[in-house]
Amino acid sequence: MRTSEYSQQVRYLLIGGVLALGLSCSALADDQKPPAKALDVKSTFRNICGFCHSDYGRKESKGPQLMNSPRSDEFIINRITHGMPGRMAAFGNVFTESQIRDILKFIRSLKPNEEPKNPS
Secondary structure (H helix, E strand, O other), X not given: OOHHHHHHHHHHHHHHHHHHHHHXXXXXXXXXXXXXXXXXHHHHHHHOHHHOOHHHHOOOOOOOOOOOOOOOHHHHHHHHHHOEOOOEOXXXXXXXXXXXXXXXXXXXXXXXXXXXXXXX
16 A cells, blocks of 8 residues: 555544544533423413413413312323313423423412412
């Protein structure tokens, strides 16, 4: 093998190695993104859900009272996720499953005459 062919092969190997290293470092950087900020459920509920569920869901309005609801957790999660045509919008594409569970925790924690708090 001639010296010029050898140096060209070495150059290609070095370039390939640098590219491979760069791609793997890029993948590591993507994996190390900070976690998404937690949903401020109280504020979200007030600004979105409060239009129909008065007083943070503690009173009936356009929508039913949610505090002390006899509905199952599964029913409420399903209703938030899929909505009800003509009555309630679906929020399954807006919130993650975890965020919907936090909204459920918020609803379940509602008490009369007590300021609602974000679930912990």
